[in-house]
């Protein structure tokens with residue numbers, strides 16, 4: 001099928017919610033994707049931070065195929081050893097006590113919001129359900145996670161949104177103004193991804209952690225994009241020396257399969273009880289087998305050290321590039337402001353020349369597979385350099 005035919009079929013059958021590049025991807029291996037015309041691309045996107053191990057990593061494929069051939073799904077009415085193994089691995093690695101599995105980042109955040117509201121109202125009474133998030137944040141596309149998202153552009157069309165959220169600037173003065181007597185949680189991204197690759201200031205994060213502890217306000221960290229090795233630590237909050245009460249994970253966790261996880265500390269382990277939350281597909285065995293293969297590779301200090309080093313290398317080369325004004329981000333989650341081109345134009349040009357990159361606000365955004373090697377970084381950046389000079 002030609003690209004034009006694929007595009008036409010899409011337009012006749014799929015709701016037009018996405019602005020797409022004129023590219024149809026049909027296969028991939030490692031860092032490279034192949035389109036319907038047989039053209040190859042170096043992929044600096046990982047499907048928005050999802051394909052942690054690149055396309056079709058051998059061990060990941062084996063783990064997934066083996067589980068699919070053994071037991072592809074069972075409801076959560078029954079116990080599942082592979083789900084247990086993933087839960088124990090995730091909790092054990094990070095010192096959390098319990099996890100709830102869903103299917104996406106938005107669902108992981110929904111669970112965190114329910115947990116915080118339940119904790120707040122159980123502990124302090126029925127109105128104790130207010131949550132502070134940050135301006136310019138992104139927490140998902142459900143009606144409640146849109147409400148949690150601190151960007152006016154997302155608060156359209158679908159009114160009424162879930163009440164009970166306020167949006168603070170990333171500074172303590174603004175946090176204190178936004179918090180009231182009924183605040184049960186503050187939810188943050190360590191690096192705002194969709195917001196334009198904006199890392200939080202370490203001083204602010206430390207102070208926020210102490211403030212939340214003192215007031216018994218739960219600190220929820222949305223690590224949907226920053227987690228699972230993306231920034232050179234298993235979770236990005238480890239770069240900041242804080243201990244959140246609740247952490248959410250999704251994108252990179254399944255290595256290409258849909259999963260969301262909401263992890264909580266020991267004192268929150270019994271807040272959600274039987275019948276209070278659930279998901280048909282949550283913790284699906286095939287997905288859990290894929291996630292275990294990802295963690296088996298990524299959750300090793302030597303692997304994470306490599307991510308940090310490759311990130312530094314990537315950042316340095318990017319910063320030195322003609323046409324790049326500034327670079328920000330951590331590990332292999334980087335954003336570049338350009339001098340003479342819009343991010344959209346540049347991303348378009350890159351795709352034409354065989355490189356896939358993302359945008360975030362007015363920045364180019366890079367989330368390459370964590371397994372990318374140095375020659376692949378060089379090859380991708382050479383295409384980028386030509387596209388923006």
Ligand SMILES: *Cc1c(COP(=O)(O)O)cnc(C)c1O
Pocket residue numbers: 103104105106107109138139140141189193194222223224225226250251
């Ligand atoms: C992508 C993202 C989400 C939403 O994840 P979905 O899997 O698309 O629901 C939530 N929070 C952050 C920080 C994200 O980057």
